[in-house]
Amino acid sequence: MNSFEKETNERLEAAVIKADTTKKVVLGAGVIDSVKSHFEQCFGSKPVQIIADVNTAKAAGPAAIQHIKSAGSNDGLEPFIFSDPYLHADYENVEQIEKLLSNNDAIAVAIGSGTMNDLVKLASHNCNKEYMVVATAASVDGYTAYGASINRNNFKQTFFCPAPVVVLGDLDIIDKAPKLMNAAGYADLIAKVPAGADWILADALGVEEIDHGAWDLVQGSLRKWVGDPAGVQKGEHKSLVRLMEGLIMSGLAMQKANSSRPASGAEHQFSHLWDNLNHTHNGQTPLHGLKVGIGSLASEALYKALLELEPEDFCSDIEKIKSYWPSWQETESLINNYFGDDVIMAQQVLAQSREKYITVEQLAQRLDRLKAGWSKLKLRLKDQLLGVENLQMALRHAGAASWPSDISIDIPMMRRSYRQAHLIRKRYTILDCVLQSGHWDNCIESLFGLDGFWGKGR
Numbered sequence: 358m359n360s361f362e363k364e365t366n367e368r369l370e371a372a373v374i375k376a377d378t379t380k381k382v383v384l385g386a387g388v389i390d391s392v393k394s395h396f397e398q399c400f401g402s403k404p405v406q407i408i409a410d411v412n413t414a415k416a417a418g419p420a421a422i423q424h425i426k427s428a429g430s431n432d433g434l435e436p437f438i439f440s441d442p443y444l445h446a447d448y449e450n451v452e453q454i455e456k457l458l459s460n461n462d463a464i465a466v467a468i469g470s471g472t473m474n475d476l477v478k479l480a481s482h483n484c485n486k487e488y489m490v491v492a493t494a495a496s497v498d499g500y501t502a503y504g505a506s507i508n509r510n511n512f513k514q515t516f517f518c519p520a521p522v523v524v525l526g527d528l529d530i531i532d533k534a535p536k537l538m539n540a541a542g543y544a545d546l547i548a549k550v551p552a553g554a555d556w557i558l559a560d561a562l563g564v565e566e567i568d569h570g571a572w573d574l575v576q577g578s579l580r581k582w583v584g585d586p587a588g589v590q591k592g593e594h595k596s597l598v599r600l601m602e603g604l605i606m607s608g609l610a611m612q613k614a615n616s617s618r619p620a621s622g623a624e625h626q627f628s629h630l631w632d633n634l635n636h637t638h639n640g641q642t643p644l645h646g647l648k649v650g651i652g653s654l655a656s657e658a659l660y661k662a663l664l665e666l667e668p669e670d671f672c673s674d675i676e677k678i679k680s681y682w683p684s685w686q687e688t689e690s691l692i693n694n695y696f697g698d699d700v701i702m703a704q705q706v707l708a709q710s711r712e713k714y715i716t717v718e719q720l721a722q723r724l725d726r727l728k729a730g731w732s733k734l735k736l737r738l739k740d741q742l743l744g745v746e747n748l749q750m751a752l753r754h755a756g757a758a759s760w761p762s763d764i765s766i767d768i769p770m771m772r773r774s775y776r777q778a779h780l781i782r783k784r785y786t787i788l789d790c791v792l793q794s795g796h797w798d799n800c801i802e803s804l805f806g807l808d809g810f811w812g813k814g815r
């Protein structure tokens with residue numbers, strides 16, 4: 358392990374001490390060779406149940422699988438490899454893994470990235486077991502996060518389940534991951550910029566207080582981690598180590614806060630929306646990070662419009678609010694309009710929207726607070742944000758999607774997505790702020806008008 362990797366591991370070690378579940382994160386070239394000692398330190402001599410799919414097993418390679426196999430006691434458990442090359446985070450796959458784990462004391466070692474980690478995370482939890490993950494790409498921040506994003510009854514939802522006890526990221530394996538996967542991880546990481554802005558907003562309005570420990574884990578070194586998008590694109594070792602550190606720290610922050618808030622805001626709601634609409638690009642579900650990258654552009658573009666407002670643009674007059682603020686019944690029929698074709702999904706969206714719905718009187722109070730604090734808040738937000746053009750350039754340099762058509766989303770769908778993304782989750786974000794302030798129509802119009810970010814084209 359070189360000194361750069363060593364320093365990174367020291368920072369990770371310090372962060373892991375404060376984590377709930379994760380006891381060990383090891384990052385570096387060739388660390389798979391030491392998998393046995395890490396496994397035994399955490400799980401003793403329990404048997405190992407390797408779980409992978411055809412792609413991730415191939416990415417890790419036979420030598421790595423052999424190392425992992427020999428990590429615990431040899432109980433004759435053969436690796437379980439899903440044969441579907443397009444494996445999805447579907448509940449049926451969780452149940453399949455549960456069957457493997459329920460009648461023995463084996464510890465699952467997931468080999469893979471987002472999907473595989475989430476499947477094994479939930480299955481292990483359902484069997485009351487801890488688990489370990491061997492990362493094959495720097496593609497998501499979910500490795501160390503609490504919770505798994507799984508599709509059940511055609512609706513993508515977050516199941517609460519503990520993070521892995523051990524995360525091992527061998528850079529020799531991650532370096533060879535498809536470039537688009539690491540680019541997606543970069544987009545998922547730079548998304549913490551608008552996500553952080555959403556938390557600043559929620560905190561300032563008394564909706565959701567910032568947890569400073571979790572905030573520092575994500576935001577403290579974020580600019581450094583995302584500083585070299587071209588390096589990620591070229592697969593440069595140092596850039597990938599930084600990227601992986603950022604993704605793991607973001608997961609640890611979610612673990613600490615027991616919520617995805619430190620790493621997810623409106624930009625993730627766009628991504629979840631498209632998942633729930635079963636959106637595909639070239640017949641496949643686009644990688645999580647690519648969708649989140651486009652969601653981040655959507656969020657940053659809207660921030661640009663919001664930040665043009667002055668304190669006097671916020672008005673808490675009850676009659677004025679009544680002129681634009683929809684009643685709950687109106688919100689309900691809007692949800693049924695958008696999502697009514699799928700009864701289960703419509704129910705989920707209704708429940709999420711209901712939780713954050715506020716009355717005209719409550720809204721008046723919130724707007725008073727926004728107006729009074731806006732000058733200061735605006736400076737904080739400007740300081741946090743990158744600017745939509747800079748963000749787009751970074752995504753492009755990293756090789757991630759940088760325009761909706763890159764993932765088969767056209768401009769009318771993008772426009773519709775703003776309102777739909779707002780409805781699907783109870784979390785307070787810029788989408789709520791703009792809608793509640795009565796500036797929805799003019800802000801959206803400015804984005805999609807001829808001179809707007811989306812209107813003027815790529």
Ligand SMILES: [Zn+2]
Nearest residue numbers: 498545645649
């Ligand atoms: Zn994400």
